[in-house]
Amino acid sequence: MKITNDITYIGVNDHTTDLFEGQYRVPSGISYNSYIISDRKIAVLDTVDIGFTHEWLDNLQNALNGRQPDYLIIQHMEPDHSANIVNFLNVYPDTAVVANAKTFAMMEGFFDNLQLEGRRIEVEDGGTLSLGSHELTFVFAPMVHWPEVMVTYDSKDKVLFSADGFGKFGALDVSEDWADEARRYYIGIVGKYGGQVQALLKKAAALDIKMICPLHGPVLKENLGYYLGLYNTWSSYTVESAGVVIAYTSVYGNTKKAVALLAQKLKEKGCPKVEVYDLARCDMSEAVAAAFRYGKLVLATTTYNAGIFPFMRDFIEHLTERNYRARTIGLIENGSWAPLAAKIMKEMLSGSKDITMLDTVVKIKSAVKKENIEQIEAMAAELCRDYIAQSSDMANKNDLTALFKIGYGLYVVTSNDGKKDNGLIVNTVTQVTNTPNRVAVTINKDSYSHHVIKQTGKMNVCCLSVEAPFSVFQNFGFRSGRNTDKFEGWELLRSDNGLVFLPKYINAFMSLEVEQYVDLDTHGMFICSITEARVISSKETMTYTYYQDNVKPKPDTGNKKGFVCKVCGYVYEGDELPEDFVCPLCKHGASDFEPIG
Numbered sequence: 001m002k003i004t005n006d007i008t009y010i011g012v013n014d015h016t017t018d019l020f021e022g023q024y025r026v027p028s029g030i031s032y033n034s035y036i037i038s039d040r041k042i043a044v045l046d047t048v049d050i051g052f053t054h055e056w057l058d059n060l061q062n063a064l065n066g067r068q069p070d071y072l073i074i075q076h077m078e079p080d081h082s083a084n085i086v087n088f089l090n091v092y093p094d095t096a097v098v099a100n101a102k103t104f105a106m107m108e109g110f111f112d113n114l115q116l117e118g119r120r121i122e123v124e125d126g127g128t129l130s131l132g133s134h135e136l137t138f139v140f141a142p143m144v145h146w147p148e149v150m151v152t153y154d155s156k157d158k159v160l161f162s163a164d165g166f167g168k169f170g171a172l173d174v175s176e177d178w179a180d181e182a183r184r185y186y187i188g189i190v191g192k193y194g195g196q197v198q199a200l201l202k203k204a205a206a207l208d209i210k211m212i213c214p215l216h217g218p219v220l221k222e223n224l225g226y227y228l229g230l231y232n233t234w235s236s237y238t239v240e241s242a243g244v245v246i247a248y249t250s251v252y253g254n255t256k257k258a259v260a261l262l263a264q265k266l267k268e269k270g271c272p273k274v275e276v277y278d279l280a281r282c283d284m285s286e287a288v289a290a291a292f293r294y295g296k297l298v299l300a301t302t303t304y305n306a307g308i309f310p311f312m313r314d315f316i317e318h319l320t321e322r323n324y325r326a327r328t329i330g331l332i333e334n335g336s337w338a339p340l341a342a343k344i345m346k347e348m349l350s351g352s353k354d355i356t357m358l359d360t361v362v363k364i365k366s367a368v369k370k371e372n373i374e375q376i377e378a379m380a381a382e383l384c385r386d387y388i389a390q391s392s393d394m395a396n397k398n399d400l401t402a403l404f405k406i407g408y409g410l411y412v413v414t415s416n417d418g419k420k421d422n423g424l425i426v427n428t429v430t431q432v433t434n435t436p437n438r439v440a441v442t443i444n445k446d447s448y449s450h451h452v453i454k455q456t457g458k459m460n461v462c463c464l465s466v467e468a469p470f471s472v473f474q475n476f477g478f479r480s481g482r483n484t485d486k487f488e489g490w491e492l493l494r495s496d497n498g499l500v501f502l503p504k505y506i507n508a509f510m511s512l513e514v515e516q517y518v519d520l521d522t523h524g525m526f527i528c529s530i531t532e533a534r535v536i537s538s539k540e541t542m543t544y545t546y547y548q549d550n551v552k553p554k555p556d557t558g559n560k561k562g563f564v565c566k567v568c569g570y571v572y573e574g575d576e577l578p579e580d581f582v583c584p585l586c587k588h589g590a591s592d593f594e595p596i597g
Contacts, residue, residue, distance in 0.1 A: 010059035013171035029171030040132030047084035102148035158210035167216030191322035197235035239295035243273030248300035265380035300332035402533035422481035465539035
């Protein structure tokens with residue numbers, strides 16, 4: 001199968017394996033991908049599983065069309081990709097093997113008496129290999145997901161050969177949605193190594209990539225931003241989709257009854273997605289992937305042998321060993337005489353970072369009783385608080401406790417110029433009166449939002465919570481809405497005034513109508529009445545101090561001399577900072593810079 005004029009796919013489909021890596025069900029099979037680049041020199045990238053030796057060698061022979069390969073590049077030593085190294089060299093004894101030092105060390109562990117004298121090319125991180133017009137660059141990706149892994153970039157066709165990265169379960173002769181099986185693959189196999197994947201994504205961002213060729217799954221040719229975006233979400237442990245996962249075990253059906261009632265209540269309260277997994281019967285890897293996909297998880301199980309039911313213990317261990325974090329968790333326990341399940345589950349999750357436990361715990365003693373139904377109702381309400389607040393029909397639109405969220409915090413102010421939605425970061429929102437309730441918002445005159453709000457007389461103020469990542473500040477604070485669409489790719493939720501409010505990363509928002517404008521030279525102050533106010537969550541408001549200490553990346557000043565922007569971390573090198581200097585990233589002036597060191 002031709003990938004480009006010079007790159008050919010020579011992999012195989014496996015429909016015989018029922019459990020990939022001995023644990024992951026693959027009802028649609030699995031592919032083992034291998035590629036050949038034909039230039040003045042010929043390079044083969046990786047081999048395939050040992051069960052498909054002759055099929056792969058046939059594919060290779062046909063692609064060579066009578067020529068001899070010059071290089072065999074090994075990116076990953078897992079046997080489903082490296083098992084045929086010796087068989088390849090027996091057929092093509094003059095081929096040089098290209099790999100890094102750790103890969104060659106692993107070869108000695110996998111193969112006896114592998115003779116590579118005179119045909120071993122050891123590469124360094126960032127090293128290159130020329131095939132003629134194709135220049136290959138090797139980028140090390142340790143622990144994605146083995147220590148020796150490297151990826152290969154072809155600068156001519158702008159192809160990234162990504163090793164196990166961007167792979168998925170499923171053979172190539174089966175048509176199915178990419179994301180579901182890629183998510184299950186990633187979370188199950190690579191999920192523990194999010195930090196290492198983030199490091200690789202940063203390296204990849206410096207490359208002009210038009211195509212991704214993984215070692216499992218289809219070649220990715222179009223809409224690469226979609227795939228890169230999902231990998232960024234997965235590897236940063238960010239919530240991908242709004243919804244609740246309920247994972248449970250039940251011995252005699254009483255815990256199952258509680259779960260069914262909770263699922264019903266969640267749907268009645270507008271939960272956008274409810275997924276229920278019976279851990280004794282479902283595919284465990286699907287349940288684990290779902291727990292990482294959604295932002296909220298309910299664990300329901302029985303006390304068993306003074307512990308918890310084995311399938312639940314197994315499930316939680318799958319989560320924690322993959323760095324499960326930054327999620328909201330509710331607990332349902334059942335125990336006839338000494339219920340311990342909630343306590344044990346909480347202890348098992350104690351090492352997970354940024355976990356929010358629901359205030360409500362459902363405590364069943366044998367069968368579901370009236371008090372349990374009330375607890376389930378309360379749990380559903382707690383889980384759906386933000387969904388209800390986002391709903392045009394169910395939200396309390398006069399919840400003036402939203403005013404309590406105002407502090408010396410950071411906010412996204414949204415507006416609309418009649419053609420597109422806009423937003424910017426501000427840190428000056430103040431309640432000025434309470435009879436009636438009025439709010440003052442001060443905005444720099446240089447910003448496009450100031451111009452729009454002065455014309456339209458309305459805005460939404462979204463109170464950022466501590467969940468907001470740095471990307472929110474980059475998007476809304478470091479570029480102008482005049483020439484960019486700041487809401488591209490966002491889910492658009494609108495308040496009654498027609499303006500958008502952020503679907504995530506906020507704990508409240510207020511719709512404001514301008515009553516008075518005060519000119520403050522460089523800034524303008526809008527005195528506004530409140531037309532709508534909603535509380536989205538109980539998360540803490542993002543303060544400027546929290547942003548500086550926990551969200552903003554630390555600037556890489558190294559041995560540089562000069563000044564650093566306190567807002568975004570931009571480094572200006574020089575002995576003196578011009579008084580009229582404006583940061584090229586966040587557009588803040590010289591007053592927001594401080595000397596390095």
